Amino acid sequence: MSPSADWASAKAPDLAEIEALADAxxxxxxxxxxxLCTGVRIHVDDFPDEETLTEMGCETAFDLLGLFRGVGLAQAGEVxxxxxxxxxxxxxxxxxxxWAEHDESLGHLVTHVLVHEIGHHFGLSDDDMAAIEAAADTIREP
Incomplete structure (x- = not known):
């Protein structure tokens, strides 16, 4: 089968497939x-809600790839x-x-955003997050 034949019937990953990438x-x-992430839940939605877009100062619904909500470990006290x-x-x-606009795999992108958002939970620097991401195994596409 030619590579173009693979794409001819390909469909965009649905919410469950993105969630599976995030779990992996x-x-x-x-x-x-x-x-250290005990209790942190991972959710996948098509888009952020209007309240989140406004709060984050987004111009469009496509401006936000991920978001951490909660009390990070750096600020944590009693819940x-x-x-x-x-x-x-x-x-x-x-x-x-x-993903469509850049030259990286969807698995890598999901890993990057997930690590970045969990990094907010820890109060980590961008360098810390890059090191953790580099330590992660390569994620395979579904």
């Missing part, structure tokens, strides 16, 4: 890093009653748009 990316992160659990959101359509 998370599983490939160093054990010590993952242990307040009624406080939502720490969570990372990955946004499928902006991820796919970015």
């Amino acid at each position: 990316a998370f599983a490939a992160l160093p054990d010590a890093f993952r242990r 307040a009653t009624g406080q939502m659990p720490n969570a990372v959101w990955l946004y499928r359509r902006p991820l796919l748009d970015y």
